[in-house]
Amino acid sequence: MKKVFKVGFGGGCHWCTEAVFMALKGVEKVEQGYISPKENPTNFSEAVIVHYFPGVIELKDLVAVHLDTHRSTENHSMRNKYRSGIYYFKKSDKQTLVDIINEEQQNFDNPLITAILPFGAFKSSEERFHRYYFNDMEKPFCKTHIAPKIKLLKEKYAKHLSSSVL
Template identity: 45%
Template sequence: MKKTKKIGFGGSCHWCTEAIFSSLNGVKTVEQGWISSLNDDNEFSEAVIVNYDEDIIPIENLVEIHLNTHSCTSEHVLRNKYRSAVYVFNSFQEKECLQIIKKLQADFNQPIITKVISFDKFKLNHDHYLNYYYNNPDRPFCQNIVNPKLQKLISLFPNVINTDKMTSIEKLDELLPEIKKF
């Protein structure tokens, strides 16, 4: 068994990103807050650190899920707050993620703007905002913003979903008819 690995992701609200990665088999923990990088993009931006078991969910799956669950091709006005990034912790991970994104570009009609950048610092969010979606699934933000992203996750990547965590999604059984709950 390999040790737990970590990688950072940013691209949309960290509540959304946290909910996405917290819903996956093989993800051990998700730390939600702000990340700065060693590159030119050194301002803190909303992001998460994902600690995962690569024997259960490989980095390729995590990057593909990230690209498909936020606007990875859009340079919108809030991009400084929601930097589209994969934050890496070493040069091997950087090379691997660059290759993954290059390969996945064929799946998108527009150029992927997601950057692969070196992690520098992390600031954890306040306790009452951590695990926000799973602590507050009935809040309007969760129902209107997070749920559609989770439904997209379910439709695109049904085999990596931790269905025990996804009980707040209406009609889960209809979305995942062929998947046996763990």
């Protein structure tokens, strides 16, 4: 049986983030909700936990997708609600993530603001919001905010897209 790894991602609306990662090969499950970092367990922001098979998709590819599908270089007024972060579950993953972010920085004109944080706690969003995009792609929010991210995946990350999802 293949071993499943997990990592948390936050940066934008969790409906968007969930759809992006659900569209990828090698992603077994995406939990949509709110994550807080270990150092501040009551400071939740919208995020997802991605369960993935590293033999199918690598952590560096997940990070690249994440950085490209939210405003990872912008400190905007909604940043507390939508913290740009990657949450690790194993301490050994921290340096790997630092190295990946440093390597990815060359692909951006402005400095990345995405924080690498130890996972603290998770609260699931309401069940009715799970699979938001895939339950009704025609909703105005989906067309306006999520569909452009899926289009970017098709253009830039086609080899990682799951045909069963799209």
